[in-house]
Amino acid sequence: MIRTVFIDGAAGTTGLEIGGRLAGRSEFSLVVLEGDRRKDPAARAEALNGSDFAILCLPDDAAREAVSLIEPGSEVRVIDASTAHRTAPGWVYGFPEIVGRDTLASARRVSNPGCYSTGFIALVAPLVRAGLLPADWPYTCNAVSGYSGGGKALIARFEEDSDIAWRGYALALGHKHVPEMQQRCGLSIPPLFSPAVVPAHRGMVTEIPLPLTAMPNAGATEAMREALTEFYAGSEIVRMGTPPDDGELLLRKSRRPSDAMELHVFASPDGSQARLVAVLDNLGKGASGAAVQSLNLMAGLDETAGLRL
Template sequence: MSATVFIDGAAGTTGLEIADRLAGRSEFSLVALDDASRKDPAARREALNAADFAILCLPDDAAREAVALVDPDSKVRLIDASSAHRVSDGWTYGFPELVGRDAVAGARFVANPGCYPTGFLALVAPLVRAGLLPADWTYTVNAVSGYSGGGKGLIARFEADPAIGWRGYALGFGHKHLPEMARYAGLPRPPVFTPAVIAAHRGMAVSVPLALSAMEAAPSPAAMRDALSEFYAGSPIIKVCDPPESGEILLRADAAPWDGLELFVLASPDGSEAQLLARLDNLGKGASGAAVQNLNLMAGLDETAGLQLTA
């Protein structure tokens, strides 16, 4: 018998992409509300509490309100794709490769990671854990994303003016992704984060530059690459890649949906400088693909079922 899944916020970009990944899968049966009911609290409460799983694809405040609609005796298990619960007590951080697949599989409340934190944490957290990178270093993060990650408002602004190629934001600092980046990397303070969106619908590159020559007992780039390769050995989703012979890593404006994550350790010839770089789809492993991976684990299925892992 298939498990029922209610996507609260199914009309948004993340919700639509989750539904696409679940379409045609016999393991799940989607619960849908019509346009008249999807904003009705009573109808949403009924759908939430009747489902086996609910995925919240909502703004933060609306996600908190949705959680409040869950009855104490409900069987429903939640995946929250917002940032509302990523550092909240009682919620499991939905990054199986970092927190453990068993932790996600056994959780009732799972908070999907943010798209930028997914790239940053995949690179930095294993190296801090291994003692190769210092926890007390002041890390910087330079990142670009396809404009689809900004929601309907940003999508509309970008598509209304095709002359815009790059849009920097969060210029006042204090981005909402910073708490999870610090906590799950084991850092005493968050990194300095510079995000931007580019003239591509999807895709993301997250870069962490490292002045290795300024670190005491600095690791070699080869040691970092080996540590990441060992940490993700056997992962069907995260791959540690060799530096490209072309000297370029690309994001394509016409990229298809992709749920993988590629990691690179790039270095200067003398090893005094390095750049950790992650390439992913902000709507894939950065959002909808991660939610489906977590759903698969919670349902006792192969974590890659329904995912697109060919770039």
């Protein structure tokens, strides 16, 4: 069976990446609006309601508008790549390794995780569930991303100004990814999140420092490694990384597109401190790759079909 897919916002960075992953796949047929019809509400409503799947690659308000165009009784199943519905009731969070593949496969409304959130949740949620990290600790998350995560405007800014070496932002705190990070990890305190952008097109490193001796009921670092290894044992997408021999992790500008994510647990010799680190592609598992993974599951296909692993 060939399923129809409408990407609303197909000309944006995330939409283009999703389209590239679906191009040439016989299981799907893309519904395309040409020219001015891409912004015509009537044409969009027709495409949304007439498709088997709709993937929203839009700003938050536009994503909400798109959902409002879906008629009662419509059979279309939606994946929203915006922030609009990531903590909304009735929406399934599009992280199958965390929420369960069966839950994702049967969902009608799916909210795609944020890129930074993906790394944080992948590390913290399983360890909180396992009782190896406390749910009431004030976690800190430091992260850097390639500039493609900011869309066309930020891409142009970095490519036009080669003097930018580091761009820190969300300095007033309250970054839009924090609510999903807190909710999906079951935390009682919002994490303190410090994001930045570096002069690489793609790639992301997310880190959570842990002062273990000050944390009540925190487990040993080896137990954390074992728990994460077991938790992701059935995944071809999320995997535990091999500790580097030279003691350093590199995010290279020449990084190739990837839909995989690599996790690390680094510890001090005495086990008193640890650093949880996730390395991923902000456009892969951090955005478009995650959306295609969810689409595959919702369509009853192998979750890795069309992914770059």
